Amino acid sequence: LEFLEVQQALIEAIQRRNEKILIPAISMANGSGYKKRLTLLIKKAEETLEDLRCLGGFQHPIPDLNKPIIAELMNYVSPPLIVRDIMTATFLLLGETEEELKSWEFIRLLMRTTGRNSLLQRFQRFILTEVPTEVQTKAENMFKKFTEDEVRKTSAGAASFFVWIQKVMTKPDPSPVPTDGQKRKK
Numbered sequence: 001l002e003f004l005e006v007q008q009a010l011i012e013a014i015q016r017r018n019e020k021i022l023i024p025a026i027s028m029a030n031g032s033g034y035k036k037r038l039t040l041l042i043k044k045a046e047e048t049l050e051d052l053r054c055l056g057g058f059q060h061p062i063p064d065l066n067k068p069i070i071a072e073l074m075n076y077v078s079p080p081l082i083v084r085d086i087m088t089a090t091f092l093l094l095g096e097t098e099e100e101l102k103s104w105e106f107i108r109l110l111m112r113t114t115g116r117n118s119l120l121q122r123f124q125r126f127i128l129t130e131v132p133t134e135v136q137t138k139a140e141n142m143f144k145k146f147t148e149d150e151v152r153k154t155s156a157g158a159a160s161f162f163v164w165i166q167k168v169m170t171k172p173d174p175s176p177v178p179t180d181g182q183k184r185k186k
């Protein structure tokens with residue numbers, strides 16, 4: 001019964017992708033008598049924690065991701081190249097294909113999507129290490145053509161997405177994950 005509880009706590013922590021839930025679940029698993037049986041799950045939880053720390057709170061990059069921001073971007077019938085490239089880079093990173101993203105109408109449809117596949121949900125599930133290197137390179141090439149000021153002058157909404165791309169594409173040194181016998185530095 002204890003094994004199942006520890007296992008379930010790890011699974012839920014991984015799914016919720018919340019540092020405050022992952023740390024105690026990892027500690028509980030490492031301190032249990034089932035550490036060896038849970039090795040793969042503990043490793044997955046530690047990787048998830050590392051991803052969260054690398055993103056530094058940028059899972060939901062746009063604190064004001066709201067209807068006016070989306071409406072501003074969706075109002076473009078034919079967006080400026082800068083807006084189109086930033087939104088294309090965003091959706092490339094979120095898993096869409098380059099071919100589909102050639103259509104601005106398709107991008108507008110993606111911005112309107114609600115529920116499990118809404119932008120907010122997709123940002124919360126985003127893991128850079130799961131994005132193929134060639135896709136990362138394409139997205140990086142699209143957004144590196146511009147500065148944040150250039151994007152902001154064109155569209156405040158696109159600038160919010162630009163900042164997110166910039167943050168996730170900058171791969172900081174991963175924070176060490178506390179293990180048995182190690183205490184987190186404050």
